[in-house]
Amino acid sequence: MSRKPLDYSINLHLGASKRKMSMDIWILLSVLILSLFGVSMIYSASQSIEMAMRQSIYLFLGFSLLILISFSNYRKMEPFYLYCYWPGLFFLILVLIFPSENSETKRWIDFGIFTFQPSELMRFLIPLSASAFLSRKPLVSNFDYLTVFVFTILATYFVLLQPDLGTSLIVLLSGLIPILLGGLSWVLISLGVFSVFLSLPVIWFSLYEYQQQRIITLFNPEADIYGSGWNIAQSKIAIGSGGTFGKGYLNGSQSQLNFIPESHSDFIFAVISEEFGLLGVLFLFVMYGLLIYRLFLISINHQNRFAKILSATLSMILLAYISINICMVIGLLPVVGMPLPFVSQGGTALIINLVTIGIILSLRRET
Amino acid sequence: MKGKDFLSGQNILKRIFFLLIPFGILLFLAFLQIVNLMIFQSEKFITQADSNRILKEKVFPPRGLIYDTNDQIIVNNFIRQDLVLTPNFIDNHSEYLSFISELLDVEKNVLENIFYEKLSEIKPFQSFTLLRNLNDEQLAKFKLNSNKLPGTEIIPSFSRNILFGESIGSTIGYLGFASKQNILNNPKLRNFNDQQIGLTGIENEFDEELRGIPGYRFSEKDVNGNVLEVLDTEPSMKGKNIKLSIDIELQESLYREFEGRKGALIAIEPDTGLIRAMISSPSYDPNYFNNLNFEEIKLILNNENSPLFNRAISGQYPPASTLKPFIGLVALEENIISWKDKILDEGEFFVEGDDRPYRGWKEGGHGEVDMEKAIAESSDVYFYNIAFDLTITSISPFLEKFGFGKSSELFINENNGILPNKKWKLGQQGEFWFKGDTINMAIGQGFILATPLQIALAYCALINGGELLTPRIVESIGGENTKSSSKKIVLKDKKNLDYIQDALIAVVESNTGTANNIYDSELRIAGKTGTAQVKSILDDKKYQEIRENILLRDHALFVGYGPIENPNLVVVAIVENGESGSLVAAPIVKKAIDFFQKNE
Incomplete structure (x- = not known):
């Protein structure tokens, strides 16, 4: 067994035809429309041309990367994917030592002209590494799953230290999904779920007070309207007052009068709802639906184990972001730092999401 | 058995769908909640949003x-x-x-x-x-x-x-x-x-x-x-x-002295560079602008005396005879002439090959004059003579050290004045520099122009031992004091400055001095008169004709400082078309120094 890793990366049906899937125009279109919609909503929410311009530049960069990566050969990239966990971990440690001084949390590294969020990178690198690791040989032992699990927990822990509850959950998911898809036995899965339930009290008491507060807030936002529930209450007013057709672009009083916190980033869904109403929300859902559907189609149709796990994991992470962000803004989940993919302001997230799409598109090649 | 299980594509697919279930539920709930908020509760929220405008x-x-x-x-x-x-x-x-x-x-x-x-x-x-x-x-x-x-x-x-x-x-x-x-x-x-x-x-x-x-x-x-x-x-x-640093009482009383005539005044402390009065006449009341009184603003803008123009810092005048002490100083520094050397002034000066005389202001001249007398009586011919031996390449750099030709940067709209040299003339006039240009410049006429502030700063340097001050009009901002600063002017012989000061004292204290009319044994003042020609004139007849037009009459200048024992104020006064430096400008300067002593 001293062959190079990944030599065994296995096609599920060895006899499958080597057809080459064509570029998926629906994915490109929906991503582009969502991102451009995002830029215009960022302008409305922030009233800052500079911010919208900066996002456009990130969009241009990210989209160029997307196109470039979509033409790469994933079979040749697999060795890099296997080890890319390590630079990710390096940046996670670096951000704890040299955090940007503009923020109270240690989430960003400041490179002068731009800031960069290592946790966003990590939730993208873990699926790459884990999928490659769990596909490198035909037989996967329970020890391999444990290895992936331990390294995922390590990364999650570093993100929790920043502290960033939302992203740490996503980082955790990004490692758990490959394990689950890879074929960990149902018995072990059940055991794991059971032990998580047992450890919930422990987790609760290890949360920061403001994180606990957010979870409490969730269940009764109106109780203290100017206190911790204020954000959710205002966000709900914004969404509800949007009605069917919305108040019009740049005309949402809740958004324009700064009622909505972080309106250009995590709460941008509230701005969209207020200004474009239910129609705008449906439009957003259709766009996301189209994108997610086409992404999963690649995973479903693929014959290679690595590609199948990876594309499903990456798509699922995007889906997790979308559903958690929306549920949080409408008051179904606690407020955690989690942007709406492609739409929210934030350079690292946008570029990583676009690169994610690029990688999934690169998997469509059969070689 | 295990291996087979893990390899199965169907198996992975099943698990994908299994994992999608929670997200499906979440999104379904989200959709219900959104419809609930936007359709069923929308009226309540619209009311809340309206009432809730912070x-x-x-x-x-x-x-x-x-x-x-x-x-x-x-x-x-x-x-x-x-x-x-x-x-x-x-x-x-x-x-x-x-x-x-x-x-x-x-x-x-x-x-x-x-x-x-x-x-x-x-x-x-x-x-x-x-x-x-x-x-x-x-x-x-x-x-x-x-x-x-x-x-x-x-x-x-x-x-x-x-x-x-x-x-x-x-x-x-x-x-x-x-x-x-x-x-x-x-x-x-x-x-x-x-x-x-x-x-x-x-x-x-x-x-x-x-x-x-x-x-x-x-x-x-x-x-x-x-x-x-x-x-x-x-x-x-x-x-x-x-x-x-302005003393408003001084400022007000001196502004009144101008009686609406066009002119400017600068009063500055020669040790600190603090400006105690800065007057541009006629002036205007900024309240009309601040309160948007458009009728009055229109009158101000249309006033032909341009009251918005700050003559004290932006007005550019020929320094006229007030430049003579500096020309004398260059000549001493360059050893063109010594303090006691005498020149015969018969009222005219001729340059070889040029029939036209350079005339002095006094018909018949001042007779035999040395530098002290030449400055005191403002002999033009004496300075024509030493200018003939000087060159513009030595005069211009010397005057530059005293601040001529460059804004002091006190105000953004301050003018630079003009300090001509060969290059300047070629660029501006397209002509070479002639000897005659140097001779004209020796009496402060011709191309040279200076702002009242520049003249004041140059005189400060004459009497404070050669320090070109950075002028200040603000003593403190938000309780923080501003600091004085200056640039040292390097001279070959410091004694020359004392000579020049003696001459400036003689302007007022000598019986034949041009400003003897303001002599006062109680308050000893020194200074220099100047009469800046608005139009150069060739003969007396024309001069009388020109006088008819008030706007072409000469500007009256006086630079004074005092008290001589310990000068604490340098004052430059210019009265446009006022004709006589000694009779019109000098009394204002005297009043300024006098008032300042009493108010100290």
């Missing part, structure tokens, strides 16, 4: 106050009432403007111009000022009808008020609205786009310090934009107070 509005601090050196207040602010509106609360703009127009008796097209211009500039839910400084009648009418005027408020703001009007107006300057260009050039002004900022004078020079930092007011407003409650304020930071 507006963040800028609150501007009063501008910093301006004091004189004796802490007498010169510029303060008074509260006025402005009509401020938020267009988002107004349904029908045209109807609204008609109503306001009739109610407050303001022409509708005036209102429309302001309204639509501002409307295009502001962001949603921002407010702007439609009318400023409402009078009592307008205020009363507004209060009676305020329920018909949604989104409209009367907000107090500050008006700038100059207490000593004209006398210090051109030094203080006026306020106006920042233009788009202003804001582009200085992004810090973006916060002040609807506010008056300093456009000229001290108000402009120290605008950033004076204007302070705006704060914010968060207030809850109802659907009609009426303030229900002020929830929170972020205090503004008041502008810094400025203490000028």
Whole structure:
């Protein structure tokens, strides 16, 4: 067994035809429309041309990367994917030592002209590494799953230290999904779920007070309207007052009068709802639906184990972001730092999401 | 068995669908909640959103106050009432403007111009000022009808008020609205786009310090934009107070001396560079600009004596005979002549190959003169003679050391004057430098021009041992004192400065001195007269003709300092078309020095 890793990366049906899937125009279109919609909503929410311009530049960069990566050969990239966990971990440690001084949390590294969020990178690198690791040989032992699990927990822990509850959950998911898809036995899965339930009290008491507060807030936002529930209450007013057709672009009083916190980033869904109403929300859902559907189609149709796990994991992470962000803004989940993919302001997230799409598109090649 | 299990594509697919279930549930619930919020509860939330308008509005601090050196207040602010509106609360703009127009008796097209211009500039839910400084009648009418005027408020703001009007107006300057260009050039002004900022004078020079930092007011407003409650304020930071070095009493009394004639005066301390009086006459009252009194502003703009022009720093005059001490000093430094050397002045000077004489101002001349007498009696022929032996390449750099030809950078609109040299003439006039140009320059005529401030600074350097001062008009900003600074002028022989000072004393104290008329044994003053030709004249007959036209009469100059025992003030006075430096300008200078001693 001293062959190079990944030599065994296995096609599920060895006899499958080597057809080459064509570029998926629906994915490109929906991503582009969502991102451009995002830029215009960022302008409305922030009233800052500079911010919208900066996002456009990130969009241009990210989209160029997307196109470039979509033409790469994933079979040749697999060795890099296997080890890319390590630079990710390096940046996670670096951000704890040299955090940007503009923020109270240690989430960003400041490179002068731009800031960069290592946790966003990590939730993208873990699926790459884990999928490659769990596909490198035909037989996967329970020890391999444990290895992936331990390294995922390590990364999650570093993100929790920043502290960033939302992203740490996503980082955790990004490692758990490959394990689950890879074929960990149902018995072990059940055991794991059971032990998580047992450890919930422990987790609760290890949360920061403001994180606990957010979870409490969730269940009764109106109780203290100017206190911790204020954000959710205002966000709900914004969404509800949007009605069917919305108040019009740049005309949402809740958004324009700064009622909505972080309106250009995590709460941008509230701005969209207020200004474009239910129609705008449906439009957003259709766009996301189209994108997610086409992404999963690649995973479903693929014959290679690595590609199948990876594309499903990456798509699922995007889906997790979308559903958690929306549920949080409408008051179904606690407020955690989690942007709406492609739409929210934030350079690292946008570029990583676009690169994610690029990688999934690169998997469509059969070689 | 295991291996087979893990390899199965079907197996992975099943697990994908299994994992999708929780997200599906989440999104389904989200969709239900959104429909619930937007359809079933939307009316409740629309009401909440309307009732729930917390507006963040800028609150501007009063501008910093301006004091004189004796802490007498010169510029303060008074509260006025402005009509401020938020267009988002107004349904029908045209109807609204008609109503306001009739109610407050303001022409509708005036209102429309302001309204639509501002409307295009502001962001949603921002407010702007439609009318400023409402009078009592307008205020009363507004209060009676305020329920018909949604989104409209009367907000107090500050008006700038100059207490000593004209006398210090051109030094203080006026306020106006920042233009788009202003804001582009200085992004810090973006916060002040609807506010008056300093456009000229001290108000402009120290605008950033004076204007302070705006704060914010968060207030809850109802659907009609009426303030229900002020929830929170972020205090503004008041502008810094400025203490000028100007002595306002001195300033006022000297301004009166000009009696509306065109002219300028600078009084400056030769040790510190502090300016005690700065006068440009005629001046104007900045209050007209600050309070937007357009009729008066029109009169000021159309006044042919250009009162907005600050002659003390921007007026460029031939220094005339006041330049002679510096020419004498170069000659001594260059060993062209010695202090005691005598030259015969018969009233005319001829250059070989040129038939035209260079004439002195006194017919028949001053006879045998040495430098002291030449300065005291202002012999032109003496200086023609030494200029003949000097070159422009030695004169210009020397005068540059005394600050000629370059703005002192006290004010942004200060002029540089002209310090000509060969290159300058070739570039400006397209001609080579002639000997005659040097000869003309020796008596401060020809191409050379200087501002009153430059002349004052040059004389300060003559009497303070060769320090070219950086002038100051501000003693302290926000309680922090400004510092004096100067540049050392290197001279070959310091004794030469004493000689020149002796000559300047003789101007007043010698019986034949040109300013002997202001001699006073109680208050000994030294100085130099000057008569700047507006038009060069060739013979007496023409001179009389020219005198008929007041605007072509000579400018009267005097630079004086005193008391001689320990000079604490250098004063330059220029009276345009005043003809006689000794009779018109010198008494003003004497008065300035006298007043300053008594006020000290």
